Amino acid sequence: MGIGALLEDGIGDTIRVSLTEDAVAEVPVAFKLVEKYNRLCRTPGQDRGLPPSVTSRSEVRLPDPFAYRRRETLACDLVYHRLGNGHLPRVELSLRSRLAALDEAVSEVARLLGQNGDSALRVAGGSNGRPAFTCETVHVRVESDADVHAFVGLKRRLQARGLHVPLAVEVSRTGLASEAIWRAADRVVYPCSASVQAAELSQIAGSAKRFGKPVEWKLVLPESAAGDPFERVERDLQKILAACTTHDWWQTLFSIESAPAALVRPYRYLAGRLDALAANLPVLLRYRGGEQEFEAFLLDASAQLGALLCDGIGDALYLAGPYPAEDLLRLAYNLLQATRTRISKTDYISCPSCGRTLFDLKSTTERIKSKTAHLKGVKIAIMGCIVNGPGEMADADFGYVGAGPGKVNLFVGKECVERNIPEDQADQKLIELIKKHGMWVEPS
């Protein structure tokens, strides 16, 4: 994620990827990671900066590139949780079942919430029988009158089964003529195309206020090089903010749907303009995969969404693509963990290994993970030697550091508290140390 985020900003001429894997397994990943940026190098000008017409008239408040600060926003209420205003970034996926197939749709939601007895979501990090990664908002597309009725039925069925999750309904203006949709939706997602009119936006904002429902304004940007994304964001933003002001309705958030390869700059522009206009509204980061294999999707989503999250932009993540829901959820939570915006499992820091490494880094890391992966929020560093290891442990709570052949030193923070422990006793000593510092819980 970190390397990809830097490459997104044009920084980096050579990369050294460290995955705690055999070096030979790292090479294909490294090639896949640089592929997009090498392509951009060969065809300069594809991803343009702000056009002069926008730069000259618009102030954009950009994040400090040298310090992390989450964007400050108003909160948006979503029945079971809130977005923005310092709340944890939330994770959202789409319902894939047809609304007409109601039983199937209910089962799918149960599965996304980890409440159908399926063990697929009970991955490392879950505790007390609860899955670690669950979908926190389900995005539903309503495309016809029949869908409107089916959606209302779905909402009732979910409530009857105790499946409590906000439903974000993407619906056209025609669909929003139905009061039933407004009553049943927890959030309305309104796609703003190039032809969106001010009167239409005002009508949506007015209805949202009347029914007390949050609106997500989804700016749909052109996929092709035709049309300038910044001009479009600017134009839509002005019209939407005018509609919200007219109706004094600020339970609202923004998102962008764009070609997946070019999300970072439009999102930065959107957030920078919202802040400059003192319209501190939450932003949902959308990434929709296309035809690519999951690994390519994972790398590009990590680079782009990671860059934005490191900028402090993003109050929720929406991932979509033709991949298993479990993979999308795992990726979303891993991204939030890697950017430290939401900690949901143990954090491991390990060195890339080199000629000084005093134990097998891969198998040692796997062994320690198998014993500690349920310790949500605990940071453990596994470093190959004492020469550079302690200096590279960052802000780890505990350190497991090679001290000599078959010998390990253990650290609490930067302080070495146990020296030259035989390697076969070091795991148990590490666990005792975690217990002593009150950070241990028994695995469920």
Ligand code: SF4
């Ligand atoms: S911590 Fe030690 S073993 Fe690990 S990469 Fe650095 S020098 Fe090599």
